[in-house]
Amino acid sequence: MATGDGPFDITTHTNTGDRVLGIHIAPPSPPGQFLESWVDLLLVKGFDAGQPILYLSTDAGDPLASVLERSTFVPALAKAAYNGGDDFLGSSRERLFGFLNGQTGTNNEQSQGFVHLVKDGHASEDASAANTALIDALRKGGDLLNVFGDFPTLKDPRHSRAYSPLWDAQLGQWTQKAIDEGLNKRQIDENVVFNLAATRPDLITGPGGAPYGSVGIDINCAVIGFTDEAPTANLVDPVPNSQFPPR
Structure with missing residues (x-):
């Protein structure tokens, strides 16, 4: 959360995490x-199985992902077992679903x-309690709004x-x-x-038109x-051959 003995910079985060x-x-x-000592943290909104959730992003194995997630860039995460592993034995990752070019608008x-976060979520600004415009934008849904896979409360x-806190990004375009x-x-x-x-590749693909799936980014x-x-x-239930390993 922070380094050193203080004073702690909670405005531009020179010695604190970007979400502190x-x-x-x-x-x-x-x-x-x-x-007890404690910190105030900026949580992130997302979804799982149709329900709104909150999560805390701390590290990412990709520099751009770490910027967008306001987390620490940790290159070693990219070597975690293993790309596309999901529920396979030996995999430490779970699937997370992000979208490059979804719709935008603070009241939409x-x-x-990604584009929504940059345009509507004040992504270029430092997060601080004093930045009320940023806080209000995120409160109203200005986050990436990623979709998560397995979750501890699923029946x-x-x-x-x-469930694993290490997520393997599947990015859709x-x-x-x-x-x-529309x-x-x-x-x-x-x-x-x-x-x-799986059924509408005419509507959604991986980045740049690539096949949909893992892009090798860990968060x-x-x-x-x-x-x-x-x-x-x-x-909904998965359609045949829509996931690997099969569900």
Whole structure:
């Protein structure tokens, strides 16, 4: 969260994490007591199994991802086992779904993705408690709004126990056809995204028109909780051959 003995820079973050909004250092504890120190953190909004969730992004194995996620660039994360691994034995990663060119607009319920974050989420500004415009924009949905895969509250133990805080990014790019027809809508469920990629490659692909799937970017972002109802099951069943390993 911070380095050194202070003072701590919670405005431009020269010695604190980019999501640290406040640091509260406890005074010396009296005998027999323990006074706690704590920090104020900027959490991130996302979705899992159709439900809104919150998570904390701390590290990323890609420099651009670390900037967009306001996290620390850790190149070694790119070597974590293993790219595209998901639920395979020996994999430390789970799937996360981001979108390059979703809709934008601060009052648009369909906005999502990289362009949305840059245009509407004040991505170029330092996050601080004093930057109320940034805080308000993120409160109203200005985040990337990524979609997560397995989650601790899912009813199927096959998926709740597969949760990992290390996420393997699957990045989608909406085609011009999808944009022209207004089909580049906000996504909130893993299976819906996979089904769409499998059945409608005319609407969504990987970056630059590549096949949809893992792009080799790891992000360490632990889920904190849900803001409405607990995610318990995906909104739809996977269509045949939409995921690997098969569901």
